[in-house]
Amino acid sequence: MSITTIYRTMQLIRVAEEQLARCYARQLIHGACHTYVGQEAIAAGVCLHLRADDAVFSTHRGHGHALAKGLPVEELFAELFGRATGCSRGRGGSMHLFAPEIGLMGTSGIVGPSILQATGAGYAFRLAKTDRVGVAFFGDGATNNGAFHEGLNLASIWKLPVLFVCENNQFATEVPFQAAAGNPDVAARAFGYGMPGVQVDGNDAWAVAEAAREAVERARAGQGPTLIECLTYRTRPHSEGMGDYTYRTREEVEEWRRRCPIQRLRAAHPERAAEFDRIDEEVAASVAAASKGAEAAPWPTADEATTHVYAPARVVREPAGGPGSGREISLVAATLEALDEQMRDDASIFVLGEGIGVRGGNFGTTAGLFAKYGAERLRDTPIAERGFTGLACGAAMVGGRPVVDFMFIDFLNDAFGEIVNQIAKMQYMSSGRLKMPVLLRGCIGIGHAAATHHSGSYYSLYSHIPGLRVVVPSSPYDAKGLFTHALRCQDPVLFLEPRELMAVKGPVPAASYEIPFGVARVVQAGGQLTVVAVGAMVPKAVAAAGELAGEGLSVEVIDPRTIAPLDVETILASVEKTGRLLIAEETFAQCNLGAEIAAQVASRGFDFLDAPIRRVTGAAAPTPYSPPLEAAVVPSQAALADAMRQLIRER
Amino acid sequence: MAIEINVPRLGWSSEDGIFAGWLKQPGERVVSGEPLFALESDKVTMEVEALDSGILRPLEGGPAAGALVVVGQVIGYLAAEGEQVAEIASAAAAAEPAAGETAAARPTPASPRARARAKSLGIELAAVSPAPGGRRIVEEDVLRAAAALPKPAAVPVEAPSVAARGRRVIAARLEESFRTPHFYVQADVNATALARLREELLPVLLERDGVRLSVNDLLIKAAALALRARPEVNRYWRDGESVPWETAHIGLAVQTEENLLVPVIRDADQLGVGAIARTRQTIVDKSRAGRLQAGDSEGASLTISNLGAFGVDRFQAILNPPQSLIIAVGRMAKRPVVEGDAVVARLTLPLSVSVDHRVIDGVAAARFLEALVQTLEAPLRLLL
Numbered sequence A: 001m002s003i004t005t006i007y008r009t010m011q012l013i014r015v016a017e018e019q020l021a022r023c024y025a026r027q028l029i030h031g032a033c034h035t036y037v038g039q040e041a042i043a044a045g046v047c048l049h050l051r052a053d054d055a056v057f058s059t060h061r062g063h064g065h066a067l068a069k070g071l072p073v074e075e076l077f078a079e080l081f082g083r084a085t086g087c088s089r090g091r092g093g094s095m096h097l098f099a100p101e102i103g104l105m106g107t108s109g110i111v112g113p114s115i116l117q118a119t120g121a122g123y124a125f126r127l128a129k130t131d132r133v134g135v136a137f138f139g140d141g142a143t144n145n146g147a148f149h150e151g152l153n154l155a156s157i158w159k160l161p162v163l164f165v166c167e168n169n170q171f172a173t174e175v176p177f178q179a180a181a182g183n184p185d186v187a188a189r190a191f192g193y194g195m196p197g198v199q200v201d202g203n204d205a206w207a208v209a210e211a212a213r214e215a216v217e218r219a220r221a222g223q224g225p226t227l228i229e230c231l232t233y234r235t236r237p238h239s240e241g242m243g244d245y246t247y248r249t250r251e252e253v254e255e256w257r258r259r260c261p262i263q264r265l266r267a268a269h270p271e272r273a274a275e276f277d278r279i280d281e282e283v284a285a286s287v288a289a290a291s292k293g294a295e296a297a298p299w300p301t302a303d304e305a306t307t308h309v310y311a312p313a314r315v316v317r318e319p320a321g322g323p324g325s326g327r328e329i330s331l332v333a334a335t336l337e338a339l340d341e342q343m344r345d346d347a348s349i350f351v352l353g354e355g356i357g358v359r360g361g362n363f364g365t366t367a368g369l370f371a372k373y374g375a376e377r378l379r380d381t382p383i384a385e386r387g388f389t390g391l392a393c394g395a396a397m398v399g400g401r402p403v404v405d406f407m408f409i410d411f412l413n414d415a416f417g418e419i420v421n422q423i424a425k426m427q428y429m430s431s432g433r434l435k436m437p438v439l440l441r442g443c444i445g446i447g448h449a450a451a452t453h454h455s456g457s458y459y460s461l462y463s464h465i466p467g468l469r470v471v472v473p474s475s476p477y478d479a480k481g482l483f484t485h486a487l488r489c490q491d492p493v494l495f496l497e498p499r500e501l502m503a504v505k506g507p508v509p510a511a512s513y514e515i516p517f518g519v520a521r522v523v524q525a526g527g528q529l530t531v532v533a534v535g536a537m538v539p540k541a542v543a544a545a546g547e548l549a550g551e552g553l554s555v556e557v558i559d560p561r562t563i564a565p566l567d568v569e570t571i572l573a574s575v576e577k578t579g580r581l582l583i584a585e586e587t588f589a590q591c592n593l594g595a596e597i598a599a600q601v602a603s604r605g606f607d608f609l610d611a612p613i614r615r616v617t618g619a620a621a622p623t624p625y626s627p628p629l630e631a632a633v634v635p636s637q638a639a640l641a642d643a644m645r646q647l648i649r650e651r
Numbered sequence B: 001m002a003i004e005i006n007v008p009r010l011g012w013s014s015e016d017g018i019f020a021g022w023l024k025q026p027g028e029r030v031v032s033g034e035p036l037f038a039l040e041s042d043k044v045t046m047e048v049e050a051l052d053s054g055i056l057r058p059l060e061g062g063p064a065a066g067a068l069v070v071v072g073q074v075i076g077y078l079a080a081e082g083e084q085v086a087e088i089a090s091a092a093a094a095a096e097p098a099a100g101e102t103a104a105a106r107p108t109p110a111s112p113r114a115r116a117r118a119k120s121l122g123i124e125l126a127a128v129s130p131a132p133g134g135r136r137i138v139e140e141d142v143l144r145a146a147a148a149l150p151k152p153a154a155v156p157v158e159a160p161s162v163a164a165r166g167r168r169v170i171a172a173r174l175e176e177s178f179r180t181p182h183f184y185v186q187a188d189v190n191a192t193a194l195a196r197l198r199e200e201l202l203p204v205l206l207e208r209d210g211v212r213l214s215v216n217d218l219l220i221k222a223a224a225l226a227l228r229a230r231p232e233v234n235r236y237w238r239d240g241e242s243v244p245w246e247t248a249h250i251g252l253a254v255q256t257e258e259n260l261l262v263p264v265i266r267d268a269d270q271l272g273v274g275a276i277a278r279t280r281q282t283i284v285d286k287s288r289a290g291r292l293q294a295g296d297s298e299g300a301s302l303t304i305s306n307l308g309a310f311g312v313d314r315f316q317a318i319l320n321p322p323q324s325l326i327i328a329v330g331r332m333a334k335r336p337v338v339e340g341d342a343v344v345a346r347l348t349l350p351l352s353v354s355v356d357h358r359v360i361d362g363v364a365a366a367r368f369l370e371a372l373v374q375t376l377e378a379p380l381r382l383l384l
């Protein structure tokens, strides 16, 4: 039975790929097309032991994995043809295949992340106390990428149910693996991470299947991950239409064609020849039908081009009472309270970070939670920001709700690609079938002589990315409500806490409440000037406005609270009233939030403006250490007050 | 240090005015309290007294007579004895870039908000200037210009000869007023009894109060009583809604040599005709002498404009905002009237009431006119 399945899968992949190559030549495929010809035994052998609820994360060369995991052929063709009935609704093409309903979590145009995402799926499966496994397929090229190192290490230390399947086809595009690896023995590297590594003949389907069976059993039994190196060869060019014989010879390719895994299985089972012939016929018919069907399939319509960037928003309202005047707690205590409440109610929430376990976080962001929720939900990590961010991505893709505590948001930049290319894009690329409730938190801002690697803000940078929510609270009350909302919403959220305000206390209701994203707070009403201030600039702006009030000048201060989505309406309404707009930020001017607000107001509120829009910003320099230098790059209250006065008087 | 001479604020709505000339010579010694220059605003010419003492040094390139000046603007200095004019002039030049070349090259920039506001108010930006030291026209400047626009002439007579700029402002204001949806109700009053009453009272009041009772005095009283009889018309349009006047003040259009003024007889409904005549005499004298105070032209429910003395038989007037009524009075004369089946000669007084239709509808206006006519035709009520 297994032999039949493996044979059918390999044959299906082969015939489908050859038909896709033809379709590529006929220009039915609009972008790249990386075929899997020659490597079929690996997908077929590994997937033989997977259930629909096991999660596969794949690469740019993923058609075979998709078909082996059960993707209907016509959905593959339709996707490459760019049709609405494609598995990614025409959003992905060859490199971005999504069918999470059958455990095809996604194939990726970026080399490496599949390793981290499979690790994350493993983490979430373990947390949910299931025996599901995560599988990463990746090429030899990925083994030289940091994701390989960080992912294997993370999976090993936490004994996660993951299969790392390296398809060593000996080239990364045209670069021979021999030339790219100090130690070209991939399986042997497993030893370095403390996990079993096996090397198999990747063109021997049965050998692959056997290795995979063992690895899957180990994983389901809680014994941890396995690295399987499958030695193989792709016998078509890297991508359809690319030249092939600059980096390898025709003879070498011919030689590997003769080692065809399909013929090999046939040869090993002469008694099944008739059965195999029948399968060949069935497969040929089904691929032909799929190709034809896909060609006739409808195109997606332009109005679908921007749907599913975010999950449908839950409609929540900020409670009418506001902060009230009850007990006062710090901003950190406010988010801790929110985190505790939500962790109590939602078992899928877990926290990753350095020192967030027993220690309770550098800033006390998780103080006391380890004792309540244990090590698996308050996971101290190695210093592998990219690794655990990619892990968080994979965990969210299979239903987990990770909170990644970066301490300082500067460290988040080490995970830039995982956030921008993976986490932010996943809901869109999967047409909303994946939800990405990932909360990334850390402190921002200049102060405490923290110098340049512990003082960045970066919210403008990240708010540029469709798919991300970016929150910058400036009061304990806002922090708790927004944090609670972040933990209940389905979108990835960057929660950036101004370090200089973390210890500042303010009234916070003890009961749980939510503050929706995209609703600015008018911190102080006024008539002559609108000041939009962010983070630590909010209390500074309020103090400066107080100075001006003493001079008879009336300033309205608005805290957007969320940078993405941005509440432009509240700002516009204020500018309509005052006619003057000042934007106060600690970050440098170039392409910052203020530039965006200025553009929106100039565009939509042009006739409201009685003076040029002005910005108060930090200096365009990395943050220096020495106190007088540090003070020189941050706008002071006095500078803010001056700018306010000048703009009110500007004629 | 030289002391700045600023344009003071006149009245509650004025943000600028027309500079009407210095009352002292440049270089002349001025003592605090002496009249220093004349300023015209809302049809009132005021002599502005010096607040300090010193030698008058008008600002070089400062306003000429007839120029529009804004409240707060520096128009000159009171310098110390021996203080150099050059110093002052150069300091002023440094503080305020010369408007000369740049202004000639292109119009003063205006903020988007100012442009939008000017458009909605129907004001030409050319008639607006920035506040002193300002490089651009902002909304406040437009609002100031709008508020300072002179009340429109109540009658289509030749406007006072002010500087071209001032005239433009008046024109804009008139245009704005004329856009108010007007309609007119008219009647010829049988003036026989009215004329007799006036003749009888004239010597009495002349002897008692030393004033000559005019038909206008009787009209003022009659109009005030008609307003009280028909309170539904004693209203005006403010910020998009009709609001009532609490009082029944009556404005009277007065033509001076240069100007058209509308001084107000306050609470005319409560004054006897003698008191009205006295008050009228006082304010007309003040108007002619250019000594009207800022508040003297404010708050009337309606204006009476009488061109009868100029031989005009009948005419229609433009409203004087924010008022919603103006009564145009023609020449009192004998005219042929049909009585029964015969044509007879009768003394009549043609009245035409212009009405703001936003506030007052046709029937209400007709009732008001009816009340006015009845009082004038049985004028003994004016003495009650």
Ligand SMILES: Cc1ncc(C[n+]2csc(CCOP(=O)(O)OP(=O)(O)O)c2C)c(N)n1
Pocket: A060, A061, A109, A110, A111, A112, A138, A139, A140, A141, A142, A169, A171, A172, A173, A238
């Ligand atoms: C991070 C990243 N760098 C570069 C590329 C461009 N690229 C696409 S496929 C590829 C080669 C990958 O080689 P390998 O991982 O061995 O997979 P194979 O193509 O051999 O299946 C490269 C360099 C990419 N997609 N992602």
Ligand SMILES: [Mg+2]
Pocket: A139, A140, A141, A167, A168, A169, A170, A171, A172, A173
């Ligand atoms: Mg390769």
